[in-house]
Amino acid sequence: MPWLAFIGLGLKLKDITLEALETLRNADIIFLDTYTSISPDINVSSLRRLVGKEVIPLRRRDVEDENAVKIFNELSRGRNVAFAVIGDPFIATTHMALLLEAIRRNVEVKVIHGLTIYTVAISYSGLMIYKFGRCATIVYPKEGIFYDYFYDVIKENLKHGLHTLLLLELDVDNKVYMTANDALKLMLKAEEKRKEGIISKETKVLVIARAGFPTQKYVYGKITSLIRKNFGPPPHTIIVPGKLHYIEEDALKRFLIN
Secondary structure, eight states, X not given: OOEEEEEEOBXXXXXXXXXXXXXXXXXXXXXXXXXXXXXXXXXXXXXXXXXXXXXXEEOHIIIIITTTHHHXXXXXXXXXXXXXXXXOTTSSSOOHHHHHHHHHTTOEEEEEOXXXXXXXXXXXXXXXXXXXXXXXXXXXXXTTBOOOHHHHHHHHHHHTTOBEEEEEOEEXXXXXXXXXXXXXXXXXXXHHHHOSSSOOTTOEEEEEESTTSTTOEEEEEEHHHHTTOOOOSSOEEEEEOOSOOHHHHHHHHTTBOO
16 A cells, blocks of 8 residues: 655754654655645755655646645555645644544554744744643734734733744745734734734733754844834744743843843
8 A cells, every 4th residue: 555654844954853764765756735834944855865766846736736736646546645845834833734644544653843933933932832832923914804813812912921932924925925024014013903902012022033953043032122113024923922931031131121
């Protein structure tokens, strides 16, 4: 029976585990998700050089709009397929619908996890992971609609003293890479709209640029001090701290903006 392996590559080439590398090399064909995340050095060419095999890029429409027909066509031919994803296949970037369809078709499924923005950003921040509430994604307004769901998440988390991890819109296919600057502006816009006193220019947040990359940057301070700062290229992430333990306060002092 052919198998379909969901392989998390981590955030950069050196994050790829031995198990992931072994599975990639044992696959008959390798597909790479090129639409949900970005990496400083993981791409079709670098992955091809690493494993010594052809790597086929897949865009969002290949997996979602066309129901991953390219993957299932290869499985129907009895070929073992590796579907490689930057980060982890099922955290932030979710391919659960594809996994469930494979199971429905009686395909053997393997999962190899990888480092993700979620674990790396929180780990290095020094904030305690069991004090994080729900996370949310900030997206740009579309067709005149302003999406402020993230405001409710922050509000509920702060009510319980919990931290909030905010992912920022990233759509590689359409070259949409939200910066922390735009996200902070949208956070203030949400407060202007809602007027519930949850976010202000004096709110302290942790901006994380390129977590896990060699050029990663963590900066902590008031929104008014961060909103015009140049954090460099994306991906960017933001953490809104809740009630801080004294150790967490000391950890965040490492990143205080001058």
